[in-house]
Each structure stands twice: as structure tokens, then as C-alpha cells.
Amino acid sequence: xxxxxxxxxxxxxxxxxxxxxxxxxxxxxxxxxxxxxxxxxxxxxxxxxxxxxxxxxxxxxxxxxxxxxxxxxxxxxxxxxxxxxxxxxxxxxxxxxxxxxxxxxxxxxxxxxxxxxxxxxxxxxxxxxxxxxxxxxxxxxxxxxxxxxxxxxxxxxxxxxxxxxxxxxxxxxxxxxxxxxxxxxxxxxxxxxxxxxxxxxxxxxxxxxxxxxxxxxxxxxxxxxxxxxxxxxxxxxxxxxxxxxxxxxxxxxxxxxxxxxxxxxxxxxxxxxxxxxxxxxxxxxxxxxxxxxxxxxxxxxxxxxxxxxxxxxxxxxxxxxxxxxxxxxxxxxxxxxxxxxxxxxxxxxxxxxxxxxxxxxxxxxxxxxxxxx
Numbered sequence: 001x002x003x004x005x006x007x008x009x010x011x012x013x014x015x016x017x018x019x020x021x022x023x024x025x026x027x028x029x030x031x032x033x034x035x036x037x038x039x040x041x042x043x044x045x046x047x048x049x050x051x052x053x054x055x056x057x058x059x060x061x062x063x064x065x066x067x068x069x070x071x072x073x074x075x076x077x078x079x080x081x082x083x084x085x086x087x088x089x090x091x092x093x094x095x096x097x098x099x100x101x102x103x104x105x106x107x108x109x110x111x112x113x114x115x116x117x118x119x120x121x122x123x124x125x126x127x128x129x130x131x132x133x134x135x136x137x138x139x140x141x142x143x144x145x146x147x148x149x150x151x152x153x154x155x156x157x158x159x160x161x162x163x164x165x166x167x168x169x170x171x172x173x174x175x176x177x178x179x180x181x182x183x184x185x186x187x188x189x190x191x192x193x194x195x196x197x198x199x200x201x202x203x204x205x206x207x208x209x210x211x212x213x214x215x216x217x218x219x220x221x222x223x224x225x226x227x228x229x230x231x232x233x234x235x236x237x238x239x240x241x242x243x244x245x246x247x248x249x250x251x252x253x254x255x256x257x258x259x260x261x262x263x264x265x266x267x268x269x270x271x272x273x274x275x276x277x278x279x280x281x282x283x284x285x286x287x288x289x290x291x292x293x294x295x296x297x298x299x300x301x302x303x304x305x306x307x308x309x310x311x312x313x314x315x316x317x318x319x320x321x322x323x324x325x326x327x328x329x330x331x332x333x334x335x336x337x338x339x340x341x342x343x344x345x346x347x348x349x350x351x352x353x354x355x356x357x358x359x360x361x362x363x364x365x366x367x368x369x370x371x372x373x
Contacts, residue, residue, distance in 0.1 A: 002348040006216060007231075010039040011210035013077070017042045017167065017200050023072035025058055025224075032058040035072070039372055042167075045194050045201045048213035050221035050247075056204045058249045059221075060170050063202065064093045077167065090168040097227065098157035103330050107132070107141040112342065116162065131159035134193060151182045154187070162197060171203040174184050175210065208248050212236065220244050236295075241373045245293035250327070252299070252338050256294040258284035258370070265370055267292055268333035277309045280370040294368035299340040301328055308362035314338065316357045328353065330361055 008014040010105050016039035025033040033055045048056035059068040062074060065086030073080050073136045076155045081089060092113075100109050110131050114124045132138045135155040138147050144155065154174065161169055174185045174190070194201045204210050211218045212232040219229045220243075228235060239245035242253060254276060256269030264276040265284060269292075278292055305311060316335065318329035321344075328340045340361050353359055 007043070008045070009039065009217065014041060016040060016075075016120075017044075017077060019075040020059075021060070021075070023059075023069045023074060025055075025062065025067060026070045032224055033069075034061075036224075036226055037221065038226060038229065040200065042204060043198050043215045045191065045203070045214055047215035047218045048202065048204045048221060049206070049211040051206060053223075056221050056226040057172060058224075059359075060093075060202065063168070064170055065092055075370050082343060084216050085129060090159045090167040091170065092164060092168070093170040093172065094157050094161040095172055098145075098153050100156055101152060102145055105142050105144055106137055106148070106156050108225040109145070109156055110163050113160060113164045118243040127163055131163050131308055133167070134162070135159040135189075136293065141159075150178055151186055154186060158190070162193070162199060165197075166199065168202065171201060171206055172205065175205075175207075175328065182277060184213075185262040188269045189363055190313055212248070220247060224246075238369055239371070242291050242293065242371055245369065245371065250266065250296050250339055252294050252296065254265050254294075254336070256290060256292070257287045257367075258290045259286065260284045264365070265290070267370070269360045270332075270336075273312065273332075273334060278368055278370045279366045282370065282372060284370070284372065288372065291371045292368045293361060293371055295338040296327060296341040297325075299338070300339045301330070301342055302360050302362065303352070303357075305360050306362045309365040310367075311360055311362045312338070313358065313360055316353055316355055316359055318354065319353075328359070330359060 018040040019037040020036050020148060023033055023036045024031065030277040048059055050056050062069055063138040065084065065156040068082055073082065103113065108129055110128045112123050114127060132141055135157065135158060137152065137155055138154060138350050145153050152188060175186055178186060187210060188202055203214065215232060217229060218235050219236065220227045222243060228240045235248055239248065245251045246253065254269050259268065263279050263281065265278045266279055267278060267290060268275050276292055284290055312331040312332055314332040316328055317331045325341050325343055330340060332338060338361060
């Protein structure tokens with residue numbers, strides 16, 4: 001059977017679980033959130049991504065009930081949540097510090113919220129057992145937090161957050177304290193747990209790789225505004241602005257003026273250099289300022305001039321060897337530095353290009369994205 005694609009945001013009949021309607025949040029004269037409207041759907045793993053101070057944590061704190069909007073409304077399952085206190089919302093939050101009780105065992109930490117709610121002993125035992133199994137912590141249930149690893153503590157915090165079966169789980173930089181390898185493993189565990197429980201997850205992160213790995217959709221934020229909300233592949237392949245292109249992954253940006261015929265644009269970009277050729281669905285006026293964003297892996301590097309829609313000549317200034325790929329930093333006659341990537345299929349000592357080599361960079365007219373802002 002063909003697998004159905006999960007994309008409730010494309011279905012006009014689907015009702016969002018969370019709806020931000022023209023939400024603004026001010027602290028004194030400072031606007032932390034600036035007129036944001038956003039829908040998040042049931043079972044989504046939604047990422048709020050942006051640099052420090054962009055407003056992503058404020059947005060999450062409003063969902064949790066620790067902050068209230070200055071203007072606008074936030075709906076959860078169609079209900080305005082402003083009057084509902086944090087402990088009465090079907091929302092749970094997992095903090096970066098995990099905030100575990102050091103004197104309680106793993107089992108007691110997970111059971112804590114259920115006991116507070118006055119659940120009976122049998123219900124608590126069944127639910128904690130489910131959570132221990134889900135997070136693969138059964139054999140650590142009698143240990144205290146200081147007797148287990150950082151990754152295991154992270155899973156205890158997750159199990160405790162999910163024990164009360166919230167409709168929505170908020171994760172604030174949840175993997176920040178883990179080392180890289182463990183963080184990558186834990187990302188896949190989180191995705192697995194989210195899928196098994198069907199809980200809607202909203203994660204705040206400044207780590208673009210993390211957002212691109214775990215999320216069904218990503219909201220890229222800057223200075224309290226939503227810059228783009230889309231699936232990770234759309235954000236990477238078709239960013240809507242130079243800011244988003246530049247924030248996600250490595251990118252080369254050429255600035256120039258547009259000369260358009262149909263869906264083809266010739267971009268005038270440097271004195272004495274032939275124009276760059278691009279294909280676009282946008283309309284540009286004559287001589288309109290524009291930017292071509294192109295990823296390093298879409299640029300080929302060669303010793304001889306190739307037959308291609310776009311070719312520029314330059315000199316290799318730097319090489320970053322990353323095991324499976326090498327990134328070449330190539331200086332163009334205009335002074336601009338361009339990154340091109342090549343897979344390392346051969347041993348490093350048999351590398352085709354080295355420092356100071358003159359090389360040709362080339363790409364197709366559909367390899368980049370032409371942007372107007």
C-alpha cells in the first residue's frame with residue numbers, strides 16, 4: 001500500500017490544534033512577538049527555529065501559560081487559552097535543564113505529576129510502566145538522576161512530561177546539554193516516541209540541523225516575526241528570502257540586477273563577468289535588485305571549462321576536508337568567495353585540486369533560487 005503523506009496543513013478541512021491569531025507580545029517598549037498568525041496541527045512535530053532573541057521561547061511560554069499575549073488570541077482545540085492557568089492546560093513543558101527531582105528515583109520522578117493529580121495506585125503503576133517501556137528505562141527505574149547518564153536523564157524528563165498524556169508537549173532546547181553524537185541519537189528517539197504517542201510536539205531550537213531532522217514543519221523566526229513556515233525540504237530548497245537561505249545550511253549569495261524574458265532571468269552581477277542565467281517563477285522588473293542563492297553541493301568544480309549554463313573562473317584559497325565531502329573556498333576575480341562541495345570518492349592524497357589551483361565552477365540555470373528580498 002502506498003504510504004499516505006502526513007500534511008494536514010495542505011487540507012482545507014483540517015482544523016488546527018493550535019492557532020495563533022495576530023499575536024503580539026510586548027515587554028515595556030520591546031516587542032518580542034510582532035503580529036504572528038500561525039496554525040499547528042495535531043500529531044505535528046513543529047520546530048520554532050531562530051537565533052537568540054528572535055522570540056521563539058516567548059512564543060512557547062505563551063502556549064505554556066507563563067506569558068499572556070499583549071494583543072491577539074491563542075486557541076487550543078478551538079478554545080481561547082488565555083484564561084486557563086498553566087496547570088489546567090492540556091499542555092506540558094520539558095525544560096532544557098530537565099528539572100528532575102534529585103532525591104526521587106526515576107520511577108518516582110515519572111509518577112510525580114500523576115500523584116499530584118490524585119490518580120489511583122493501579123493507574124499510576126500502569127502508566128509509569130508504559131512510559132518506562134516507551135523510553136527504554138525499565139532497568140533504571142530505581143536509580144536516582146545522578147546515577148544515570150545525561151541522555152537517560154533527558155528520557156526521564158520526557159517520560160515524566162508524557163505521563164499525563166498532554167495534547168501538546170513543548171520542548172525548550174531539549175537536547176542542548178547533550179554531546180553531538182548523543183544528540184543525534186536522541187533526535188531519532190524523540191521522533192520515534194512522538195510518532196508512537198501521537199502527541200503534538202513543539203520544539204524550540206537554534207540548531208538548524210536539529211530542526212531539519214526532527215520537524216514535520218519549521219518556522220524560521222527573526223526579531224519577533226515569522227520569516228517562513230514550511231517543510232524542511234521546502235525551506236532548504238526554496239527559501240523565500242536571503243535571510244532564510246542564509247540561516248539554513250551553507251549558501252552562496254550573488255547580488256545583481258534582473259533582466260527577465262519569460263521564466264528566464266539574466267542576472268548582471270559583476271563588471272567584466274558574463275551574466276548568470278537562472279530560471280524563476282517570480283516576476284522581476286527590469287534592473288530590479290535580486291539575489292541568487294545557491295547551495296555549495298549544487299556547484300561543480302573542474303579543471304577544464306565545462307559546457308554549462310553558468311561558468312565562473314576562480315582560485316582555490318581554502319579546502320575544508322569533512323571526511324565524506326570536501327568544501328572548496330574559491331575566490332572569484334570580483335573578490336567574492338564561493339563555496340563548492342565535492343564528494344570524496346578517492347583517497348585524500350589523490351585529490352584533484354589543491355590550494356592556489358585555478359578552477360572552473362559551474363551550475364545549471366535551475367540550481368539556485370532567485371530572490372527579491
